[in-house]
Amino acid sequence: xxxxxxxxxxxxxTAIGKTxxxxxxxxxxxxxxxxCDSRQFYKEMTIGTAVPEPEELAAAKHHFIQNRSIFExxxxxxxxxxxxxxxxxxxxxxxxxIMVGGSGLYVDAVLKGLDYFPEVAPEIRxxxxxxxxxxxxxxxxKQLKELDLETYHTIELDNPKRLIRALEVCIGSGxxxxxxxxxxxxxxxxxxxxxxxxxxxxxxxxxxxxxVDNMIANGLVEEAKSLHLHxxxxxxxxxxxxxxxxxxxxxxxxxxxISEIKKNTRRFAKRQLTWFKRDKEIIWFDYKTDIERIxxxxxxxx
Numbered sequence: 001x002x003x004x005x006x007x008x009x010x011x012x013x014t015a016i017g018k019t020x021x022x023x024x025x026x027x028x029x030x031x032x033x034x035x036c037d038s039r040q041f042y043k044e045m046t047i048g049t050a051v052p053e054p055e056e057l058a059a060a061k062h063h064f065i066q067n068r069s070i071f072e073x074x075x076x077x078x079x080x081x082x083x084x085x086x087x088x089x090x091x092x093x094x095x096x097x098i099m100v101g102g103s104g105l106y107v108d109a110v111l112k113g114l115d116y117f118p119e120v121a122p123e124i125r126x127x128x129x130x131x132x133x134x135x136x137x138x139x140x141x142k143q144l145k146e147l148d149l150e151t152y153h154t155i156e157l158d159n160p161k162r163l164i165r166a167l168e169v170c171i172g173s174g175x176x177x178x179x180x181x182x183x184x185x186x187x188x189x190x191x192x193x194x195x196x197x198x199x200x201x202x203x204x205x206x207x208x209x210x211x212v213d214n215m216i217a218n219g220l221v222e223e224a225k226s227l228h229l230h231x232x233x234x235x236x237x238x239x240x241x242x243x244x245x246x247x248x249x250x251x252x253x254x255x256x257x258i259s260e261i262k263k264n265t266r267r268f269a270k271r272q273l274t275w276f277k278r279d280k281e282i283i284w285f286d287y288k289t290d291i292e293r294i295x296x297x298x299x300x301x302x
Contacts, residue, residue, distance in 0.1 A: 005091040005190040006302060007034075010100040011107060011276050012197035013269035015207040017287050019052050021197060022100035024291045025298070026060035029096040033062045034083055036101035036110060038076070039238055041068045044227060047220045048240035050211065060098075070227070070235040080109035084188075091190065096302075104275035111192050113185030120172030128164045128171075143167055148176040156271060161237065193301055195294065196282040198273070203287075208265045215240065216258060224248075239264045 008025060010018050026033050039049040043066040051065060063086055068074050083099075087110075090097045101107060108114075131139050140163040145152045147170040156162050166177040173180075199207075224244035227236060231245045240261050247257035276282060283301070285294055 004095045006096050007087065007111070007190050007192050008096060008098050008298060009107060009111065009192060009194045010098065010197065011104075011194060011282060012102065012287075013204050013272045014102050014265060015050070015211045015269070016197045016199060016204065018100050018102065018197055019056060021195070021291065021294065022098050023052075023056055023059045025295070026098050028295055029094070029098070031060075031094050031097045032090050033060050034086065034090075034097065034099040034110070035062055035064045036079070036083065036099055036103055036106040037065075038079070038101075038103040038106050040065050041074060041079075042066065042070045042235050043068065044070050045223070045235070045241070047215050047218050047223045048238075050215070070230060070233050073234075076105055076109050077114055079106055080114055083110045087190065102272050104272065111188065111194075113188075115181045115183060117169050117177075117180050118173045120168045124168045124172050125164060128167055132160050132164065137163070140164065140167060144170070147171070148178055150176065150178040154178075192281075193298060194279065194282040195298070196276055196284040197287045198284055199287045204269055205266050208269060209262050212240075212258065212262045212265060220244070221254070239268055 008029075008031075010022050010025070012018055022033050025031070037049070039045065040051050041064060042049070045051075046066070052062065057065065064079070064083065087097060099107070099110065128140065137158070137160055140160060141152070141157055144155070144163055144167055148166065151166050155166060169175075169177045169180065198204075220240065221244060224241050225248065227241065228245055228248050230236060231241075236242070236245075243252065243257040243260040243264065246252040246260075247254050252260065283297065285297075
């Protein structure tokens with residue numbers, strides 16, 4: 001590698017053990033940790049986002065954990081800007097730094113840069129949101145298939161937020177969303193080493209189910225209840241809160257809400273793996289691999 005600065009990036013599905021590995025590596029290299037888990041930015045959301053425990057946060061210097069409020073507008077573009085500025089500072093202290101997280105888009109924003117899209121009138125998003133609420137997700141899927149077949153074949157078709165985003169760009173610009181993607185981006189001034197943790201699907205799913213049970217035992221229902229009044233905020237459109245809001249609204253029983261959290265988290269993990277498996281630069285390890293062995297492999301690749 002040419003540059004003396006390297007960002008070791010740890011990825012993988014939720015509940016696989018990324019936090020523990022990131023802390024071990026931060027200690028081994030006397031480095032800080034950049035968190036790019038988009039759910040952990042918000043200080044009002046602790047239990048449902050699996051924020052590291054106080055002793056874990058104390059074990060290494062963390063950045064971008066609970067540094068925002070759910071009432072602030074914060075997006076992947078702002079995170080890319082803030083994370084790169086923070087890395088510029090951190091690399092002056094140490095040529096090796098750690099980044100960890102399961103939010104693929106946020107990882108890519110820091111490592112490669114974002115695709116930039118034209119500004120779109122907010123009324124378009126409002127109309128699409130109303131369409132989704134009235135006619136369901138199929139109406140969005142049908143419209144995207146007509147306007148941008150390439151995006152239709154590559155997007156998460158069960159994710160209304162992504163569908164609305166693609167459609168508003170198509171409608172607002174008159175040009176396919178896919179046209180704006182994969183343009184040349186500003187090169188990074190650091191090297192990247194990507195480490196992935198994985199396990200058999202059954203193990204991942206069992207770990208997720210246990211984690212959700214622990215969240216419930218630790219007060220997730222009460223945490224969600226305290227946020228119910230603000231359920232329409234963008235930051236709260238996420239697994240673990242959405243299902244409990246439906247319980248508070250009388251749409252779900254408590255038991256069904258919990259089972260839905262587990263199911264939707266398992267689906268999320270599956271999507272995470274699909275995203276990361278496309279990246280051939282990731283060096284994968286079984287989640288039980290001894291940390292010393294991972295550090296040895298990192299040394300050989302630095």
